[in-house]
Amino acid sequence: MQPHVRAAVDAxxxxxxxxxxxxENREGETDLLFPGQAATPSTMRQLRFDCGGLLFLxxxxxVGELFRLPFLQDLxxxxxxxxxxxxxxxxxxxxxxxxxxxxxxxSINHRETFTGITDHDRALTTRRFAELFAxxxxxxxxxxxxxxxxxxxxxxxxxxxxAEGGLSIxxxxxxxxxxxxxxxxxxxxxxxxxxxxxxxxxxxxxxDARIWAEERNIPFLTGEELxxxxxx
Numbered sequence: 001m002q003p004h005v006r007a008a009v010d011a012x013x014x015x016x017x018x019x020x021x022x023x024e025n026r027e028g029e030t031d032l033l034f035p036g037q038a039a040t041p042s043t044m045r046q047l048r049f050d051c052g053g054l055l056f057l058x059x060x061x062x063v064g065e066l067f068r069l070p071f072l073q074d075l076x077x078x079x080x081x082x083x084x085x086x087x088x089x090x091x092x093x094x095x096x097x098x099x100x101x102x103x104x105x106x107s108i109n110h111r112e113t114f115t116g117i118t119d120h121d122r123a124l125t126t127r128r129f130a131e132l133f134a135x136x137x138x139x140x141x142x143x144x145x146x147x148x149x150x151x152x153x154x155x156x157x158x159x160x161x162x163a164e165g166g167l168s169i170x171x172x173x174x175x176x177x178x179x180x181x182x183x184x185x186x187x188x189x190x191x192x193x194x195x196x197x198x199x200x201x202x203x204x205x206x207x208d209a210r211i212w213a214e215e216r217n218i219p220f221l222t223g224e225e226l227x228x229x230x231x232x
Contacts (some may be wrong), residue, residue, distance in 0.1 A: 005229045008219035012184040017046065019195075019213040019220045020176055021206050026223075027098050029053070029194045030209035033177050036130035036189035041119035043126075043191065048119070053194025053203075057126060057159045058177035059105075060188030063133050064161040066143045069105040071161060103163070103174040109155030116156035125157045130189035162188070167232050176223050179230055 001009070008018045015038030021030045032051050034043050047055055059069075073093050075081065082089040093102055109116035110125040128150060136143050162178045163170040177190040195204040195212075204212070213220040 001229055002225065004219060005221065005225055008180070008221050009184045011219050012180060013186065017218050018180060019209060019218055020173070020180060020192075020223070020226065021209065021221070022171065022173055022176060022223045024206070026171060027173065027203070028206070029173065029203040030206060030220075031173050031177065031192045031194055032218075033058075033180065033190050033192040035181060035184070035186050036126050036191050037134075037187055039123045039126035039130070039191050041123045044119035044122045047191070047193040050195070051193035052196035052198075052200055054158065055122070055191070055193045056174075057108075057129065057157050058103075058174040058190045058192065059133075059159060059161055060178045060182075061162045061164050061166065063188055064105060066133065066136060067147050068144060069159065069161055071101070072104045072106070073102045099170070099172060101163070103160040103172060105159045105161045106153045107155045107158045108151045108153050109157065111150055111152055113156075122157055125151070125155065126189075126191045129157075130187050133189060134187050167227055167230065171223055171227070176226055179226055180221070183226065183230055 012018050012035055015035060018033050019030050020033055022028070032047060036057065076088050077092055096102065108125060108129065109121070110128050113121035113124060115121065116125065132146060132150060136146050160174040162175050167175045167179050177192055178188045181188045181190050195209055196202070197204050210220050
């Protein structure tokens with residue numbers, strides 16, 4: 001493993017952020033990522049102030065399977081729902097420029113949150129979701145009952161689900177974020193946000209993102225480097 005990849009893994013294991021760039025031929029975006037189980041209100045503040053893009057929770061395929069979380073694109077294109085809600089037929093996702101399928105699944109709030117949007121609320125939702133996956137996986141309790149006891153939808157944490165097969169099938173930010181967690185031996189639940197230019201018109205250029213990370217001693221990885229480190 002290359003030294004800077006090892007530094008990123010060590011930082012992530014310690015609950016520290018890592019910058020991860022996907023690829024020029026994909027979205028061309030850098031995400032700032034934290035392990036979900038390490039989320040605190042200060043984590044959310046850093047993502048808000050330093051990124052500018054959408055805050056999202058990336059989860060592994062096994063997490064989606066355990067909690068039976070549907071892909072929203074599949075849900076919204078279900079013939080029964082389109083029959084009941086005609087607008088869905090007009091809003092079909094069939095023209096993505098960077099992929100053939102959106103990774104979004106349900107959005108969530110923890111039931112102990114108020115609005116769900118504050119740094120405290122979003123940190124609680126993120127951390128407890130990561131913890132709950134580990135707890136349910138080990139205990140064998142009913143996963144849907146456990147999920148419903150603590151969470152509701154819709155909420156203020158958008159969740160993105162890894163494609164089955166992970167990085168061998170799709171090299172999106174969701175799969176890369178989950179891949180980083182796996183490389184670090186952590187629960188495959190990662191909180192992050194896309195980094196935008198200060199005016200918000202475009203994604204932050206990769207060279208600028210790399211400089212930003214170096215100035216703050218935050219490890220910087222590319223998708224290609226992560227995939228190589230995972231042996232894929």
